[in-house]
Amino acid sequence: MRVLVLGGDGYLGWPTALHLSNKGHHVGVVDNFIRRQYDFELGTQSLVPIANLQKRVSRWKQLSGNEIDIFIGDLQEAEFVYSLLKQFQPQAIVHFGEQRSAPYSMIDRAHAVYTQVNNVVGTLNLLYAIAELDPNIHLVKLGSMGEYGTPNIDIEEGFIEINHRGRRDILPYPKQPGSFYHLSKVHDSHNLHFACKTWGLRATDLNQGIVYGQETNETVIHPDLATRYDYDAVFGTVLNRFLVQAVVGHNLTVYGQGSQTRGMLDIRDTVQCVEIALNNPAKQGEYRVFNQFTESFTVKELAELVASLSVENPKIEFLEDPRVELDSHYYRAAHTKLLDLGLVPHLLSDTLIDSLFSLVQRHKDRVDHSVILPSINWRNTSSPVVSRQKADF
Ligand code: NAD
Ligand code: USQ
Numbered sequence: 001m002r003v004l005v006l007g008g009d010g011y012l013g014w015p016t017a018l019h020l021s022n023k024g025h026h027v028g029v030v031d032n033f034i035r036r037q038y039d040f041e042l043g044t045q046s047l048v049p050i051a052n053l054q055k056r057v058s059r060w061k062q063l064s065g066n067e068i069d070i071f072i073g074d075l076q077e078a079e080f081v082y083s084l085l086k087q088f089q090p091q092a093i094v095h096f097g098e099q100r101s102a103p104y105s106m107i108d109r110a111h112a113v114y115t116q117v118n119n120v121v122g123t124l125n126l127l128y129a130i131a132e133l134d135p136n137i138h139l140v141k142l143g144s145m146g147e148y149g150t151p152n153i154d155i156e157e158g159f160i161e162i163n164h165r166g167r168r169d170i171l172p173y174p175k176q177p178g179s180f181y182h183l184s185k186v187h188d189s190h191n192l193h194f195a196c197k198t199w200g201l202r203a204t205d206l207n208q209g210i211v212y213g214q215e216t217n218e219t220v221i222h223p224d225l226a227t228r229y230d231y232d233a234v235f236g237t238v239l240n241r242f243l244v245q246a247v248v249g250h251n252l253t254v255y256g257q258g259s260q261t262r263g264m265l266d267i268r269d270t271v272q273c274v275e276i277a278l279n280n281p282a283k284q285g286e287y288r289v290f291n292q293f294t295e296s297f298t299v300k301e302l303a304e305l306v307a308s309l310s311v312e313n314p315k316i317e318f319l320e321d322p323r324v325e326l327d328s329h330y331y332r333a334a335h336t337k338l339l340d341l342g343l344v345p346h347l348l349s350d351t352l353i354d355s356l357f358s359l360v361q362r363h364k365d366r367v368d369h370s371v372i373l374p375s376i377n378w379r380n381t382s383s384p385v386v387s388r389q390k391a392d393f
Pocket of ligand 1: 033034100142143144210211
């Protein structure tokens with residue numbers, strides 16, 4: 001298959017591009033390198049050193065014999081998106097190319113506006129380009145479990161059957177996201193659904209949970225193939241952060257009482273799920289949603305697990321929650337569709353947590369303690385991080 005991976009220089013896009021290339025697909029990677037720019041803005045960097053995209057691709061060609069095409073450009077530019085599709089003529093597009101940090105979107109007005117414009121406009125440009133140039137293209141779009149929020153009922157996969165005053169319908173599941181970033185994913189979902197209905201496009205919305213880990217079968221082949229690993233308070237995700245905190249002897253930063261429950265998955269399952277979605281495409285005109293996570297944990301459970309397995313014996317510190325989110329809540333979310341299509345999960349209980357610790361150990365000299373504590377508060381409309389280096393959007 002000819003597959004474009006948008007956001008293919010990022011944490012998940014790069015390993016996915018490698019995985020699909022390894023499976024014999026002709027892959028094109030698209031990115032505008034804005035993720036590397038956020039590092040400069042925030043004064044942080046990936047725990048694991050990462051090669052530039054050109055070096056990654058040439059190393060992959062040298063080791064595998066497979067070519068990956070590079071397209072550098074911004075999805076917000078419609079002309080770029082149209083010429084990309086005309087030139088590469090993809091049969092499928094995997095769309096990772098968005099601003100993906102909830103705290104980043106909550107820094108201030110400029111960052112919220114940037115996040116929503118970048119994500120919604122990029123996806124809208126893509127939908128128009130697909131509709132006009134080749135409606136057969138299967139779009140696999142990364143959404144988020146956080147689109148649903150934490151309702152007091154079971155979460156379904158995208159749609160819920162409702163009986164109301166004697167009538168029945170199957171409707172999009174209600175969304176109660178918890179940040180302007182998560183809201184951008186909700187807006188995308190609505191746009192995708194509408195485009196499939198209106199123009200007969202076909203799309204799979206992967207409502208992914210929180211990813212942990214950094215190594216896949218392909219990224220471990222050579223250091224130049226490594227993907228990024230974020231541990232800072234803005235882009236680092238919870239388990240990856242706790243692992244780093246434990247290794248450097250920092251207290252584990254649980255927000256609130258840590259009873260927030262979230263769906264999680266191993267990075268090796270991200271690449272597997274995308275492959276499964278591509279191999280089993282949505283039908284023409286179909287908009288479908290898969291909940292892409294394998295297990296759920298409370299934040300406190302994750303901290304206790306890391307603390308219990310760490311030789312450094314870190315303390316768990318309960319910080320005042322910088323976010324506005326329910327701490328204690330019901331959480332049960334369906335996630336059977338990918339399993340039905342053959343997903344074989346890597347469960348955290350079966351993972352050699354040692355391998356995650358040893359990964360962090362190897363790079364612990366690169367840890368900057370000053371970026372660990374949260375600096376962005378949902379209640380403030382202008383968080384202090386911007387005074388460090390004001391972004392010019
Ligand atoms: P990332 O920031 O590491 O990668 C995103 C990539 O997209 C970056 O390389 C960035 O430069 C690129 N990009 C952003 N805007 C672009 C634009 N306008 N034009 C071209 N390129 C652009 O993020 P990630 O962790 O790899 O996440 C990828 C996707 O998966 C995101 O859509 C995110 O919302 C979703 N997701 C991530 C997680 C997670 O835990 N990391 C969980 C659920 C969903
Ligand atoms: N948390 C802590 N301590 C920390 C960091 C986080 O207690 O040091 C808590 C947060 O308050 C939150 C939970 O852990 O309740 C998850 O936070 P996170 O930063 O790991 O994840 P989140 O902000 O939800 O975002 C991440 C990705 C995003 C993706 C989302 C999937 O950055 O791209 O969409 O996970 S989901 O959570 O299912 O929406």
